[in-house]
Amino acid sequence: MRALHLLPLLPLVACAAPPTPVEIPFVAHVHGAPLSCAAEVPLGDAPLRASTLLLYVHDLRLVDAAGAETPLALDQDGRWQHQGTALLDFEDGQGACRNGSAETHTRIRATAPAGDYVALRMRLGVPFELNHGDPVHAPAALAGTTMSWGWQGGMKFLRLEGRWGGRPLKVHLGSTGCRGEIGAISGCSRPNRPEVEVAPFEPGETQVGLDLGRLVEGLAVLPEATCMGGAAEAGCGPVFAALGLDLVSGAAAAPAPFVEAL
Amino acid sequence: MKIGRGVSLLIGLVGLAACAAPPAGDSPDGAWDWDLPAHFAPPVVPEDNPMSAEKVALGRRLFYDTRLSANGTQSCGSCHVQALAFTDGRARGLGSTGEVHPRGAMGLTNVAYNSRLGWANPLLARLEHQALLPLFGETPVEMGMAGLEALLLGRLEGDAVYPAAFAAAFPEDPAPSVAHVVEAIATFERTLISADSPYDRFVAGDTGALTASAQRGLALFMSERLECFHCHGGFNFTGSLDHEGLPTPEVAFHNTGLYNVDGQGAYPADNPGVLEVSGEPADMGRFKAPTLRNIAVTAPYMHDGSIATLSEVLDHYAAGGRELTSGPHAGDGAASPLKSELLAGFLLSPEEKVDVLHFLEALTDEGFLTDPRFSDPGE
Numbered sequence: 001m002r003a004l005h006l007l008p009l010l011p012l013v014a015c016a017a018p019p020t021p022v023e024i025p026f027v028a029h030v031h032g033a034p035l036s037c038a039a040e041v042p043l044g045d046a047p048l049r050a051s052t053l054l055l056y057v058h059d060l061r062l063v064d065a066a067g068a069e070t071p072l073a074l075d076q077d078g079r080w081q082h083q084g085t086a087l088l089d090f091e092d093g094q095g096a097c098r099n100g101s102a103e104t105h106t107r108i109r110a111t112a113p114a115g116d117y118v119a120l121r122m123r124l125g126v127p128f129e130l131n132h133g134d135p136v137h138a139p140a141a142l143a144g145t146t147m148s149w150g151w152q153g154g155m156k157f158l159r160l161e162g163r164w165g166g167r168p169l170k171v172h173l174g175s176t177g178c179r180g181e182i183g184a185i186s187g188c189s190r191p192n193r194p195e196v197e198v199a200p201f202e203p204g205e206t207q208v209g210l211d212l213g214r215l216v217e218g219l220a221v222l223p224e225a226t227c228m229g230g231a232a233e234a235g236c237g238p239v240f241a242a243l244g245l246d247l248v249s250g251a252a253a254a255p256a257p258f259v260e261a262l
Numbered sequence: 263m264k265i266g267r268g269v270s271l272l273i274g275l276v277g278l279a280a281c282a283a284p285p286a287g288d289s290p291d292g293a294w295d296w297d298l299p300a301h302f303a304p305p306v307v308p309e310d311n312p313m314s315a316e317k318v319a320l321g322r323r324l325f326y327d328t329r330l331s332a333n334g335t336q337s338c339g340s341c342h343v344q345a346l347a348f349t350d351g352r353a354r355g356l357g358s359t360g361e362v363h364p365r366g367a368m369g370l371t372n373v374a375y376n377s378r379l380g381w382a383n384p385l386l387a388r389l390e391h392q393a394l395l396p397l398f399g400e401t402p403v404e405m406g407m408a409g410l411e412a413l414l415l416g417r418l419e420g421d422a423v424y425p426a427a428f429a430a431a432f433p434e435d436p437a438p439s440v441a442h443v444v445e446a447i448a449t450f451e452r453t454l455i456s457a458d459s460p461y462d463r464f465v466a467g468d469t470g471a472l473t474a475s476a477q478r479g480l481a482l483f484m485s486e487r488l489e490c491f492h493c494h495g496g497f498n499f500t501g502s503l504d505h506e507g508l509p510t511p512e513v514a515f516h517n518t519g520l521y522n523v524d525g526q527g528a529y530p531a532d533n534p535g536v537l538e539v540s541g542e543p544a545d546m547g548r549f550k551a552p553t554l555r556n557i558a559v560t561a562p563y564m565h566d567g568s569i570a571t572l573s574e575v576l577d578h579y580a581a582g583g584r585e586l587t588s589g590p591h592a593g594d595g596a597a598s599p600l601k602s603e604l605l606a607g608f609l610l611s612p613e614e615k616v617d618v619l620h621f622l623e624a625l626t627d628e629g630f631l632t633d634p635r636f637s638d639p640g641e
Contacts, residue, residue, distance in 0.1 A: 145394070148398060153385050176541070183388065
């Protein structure tokens with residue numbers, strides 16, 4: 001008798017689209033020239049070489065033509081992806097990337113219901129709920145010392161280092177003005193979590209381009225090409241603008257201009 | 263209240279507590295035996311990292327192991343030297359690759375009682391988390407292990423002694439790990455208790471333990487004229503204290519008028535104090551007032567070692583702030599609008615200054631500086 005009662009439900013069940021795998025490739029480039037550990041690329045009139053590039057992304061969601069958002073469910077791989085957060089690692093240990101391990105992680109593996117999507121949105125960084133766990137007992141994706149923001153508690157959201165025209169290049173981003181204790185942070189006055197919108201976005205086709213030239217070109221005139229996240233640092237004005245972040249409040253004012261569809 | 267009467271009361275309360283106690287260690291019922299005098303409360307131990315003799319032994323071995331630095335030249339003990347109460351005599355610390363730290367290595371006297379670690383970090387509450395900073399920090403590089411966890415663990419796993427030592431310390435999770443490294447080091451650090459200075463013996467009833475001069479110095483230290491005890495108070499002579507008897511840890515950071523670079527109270531850019539972490543302008547120049555125990559052996563003084571002697575430290579507080587008349591950091595700290603309201607300055611005669619210095623010297627615990635339990639286990 002029970003089976004008969006189920007029959008009218010079957011058409012409803014068939015309407016829900018089953019989750020399909022989605023792979024999202026990320027590409028680091030400098031105004032279109034791919035960034036590699038092995039070679040320099042020109043930026044302005046000086047060569048740029050990156051030795052370190054890692055960043056976190058979270059809250060990935062696909063957007064349909066009507067503007068409705070559908071969250072992506074990240075594969076829980078016990079290494080790079082934890083809950084809704086993923087660590088992207090572009091260093092292959094070759095060339096200038098001496099401190100990187102050979103393994104990279106530049107493609108996010110996730111699932112989402114099949115559908116007609118036109119854009120991808122996400123945030124850079126680690127969400128507050130995951131960012132301030134006990135650093136001694138963190139899940140693998142959040143345990144690496146390279147991305148720890150030790151003195152503030154939490155993680156670096158983006159870490160870019162290298163040399164540009166003979167000057168050291170350093171961009172570190174994380175939440176600042178945090179309160180509480182490491183392991184029990186109650187809040188941070190400057191979250192510094194950029195919004196990202198990639199459009200048009202065709203799952204399986206579109207690559208997410210990170211234009212590091214766009215990110216740092218505003219540092220060209222400074223004696224040191226650095227921004228370590230502080231509101232008073234000269235380099236953070238142009239870098240925060242490229243991140244779409246309000247320099248004073250650390251709020252996301254607009255989608256980060258340096259991230260676009262490829 | 264005259265100090266004499268206060269001490270008599272203390273003697274009455276303390277009674278015979280100064281009698282020999284069994285050495286600190288595991289007791290039969292599993293609780294850690296701290297071996298403390300009566301005027302010390304036990305330190306707080308986090309529930310997720312209980313004390314054990316095996317963990318202390320492992321932590322001590324790791325503390326003195328130069329393989330915890332990437333280039334093998336530095337251990338924790340390189341900057342935390344027992345004879346100097348676990349500091350290193352430098353104004354600013356020097357990392358394994360030659361980078362100079364903005365601040366001096368802090369002493370580890372009674373570090374188990376510190377509610378906050380470091381000179382000016384209001385977020386750093388646990389020794390386990392502090393240990394991560396010199397190991398993996400990059401600004402500056404200290405032990406240089408950022409991104410090199412596999413190298414560190416490979417060294418430990420391949421060692422003749424460590425695998426068994428980790429298994430003994432962490433029987434439910436025996437493999438070496440970064441977590442266990444910092445847990446063990448923190449556990450060893452918690453045993454670094456200094457409670458047997460001449461002052462402590464005086465408090466416990468030995469009226470001859472402090473000279474008459476040092477007793478006058480103690481009275482001056484506790485007086486409303488000098489007010490030292492406002493920031494360096496309690497049994498550990500600090501305002502940032504945690505122990506089993508406190509409902510909530512005491513945390514305090516103070517601007518002591520060391521600098522006033524811009525006339526608005528600014529400190530030099532490499533050491534703005536708590537401001538660097540909090541982002542709050544009112545936190546400019548605020549630093550922790552550390553314990554004064556063993557202070558006579560931890561020169562130079564202040565977060566950047568910019569005051570060379572205890573005599574000059576007293577001059578600084580007597581003046582209510584420091585005036586630098588030349589150089590890149592010139593300015594009158596006594597006129598800083600941000601300096602602590604407790605820093606009013608005071609008159610101190612030369613004889614009284616000698617008395618205070620004698621008292622501060624009486625906080626030196628020679629046994630702590632030479633205790634073989636805290637020294638390099640060797641091989």
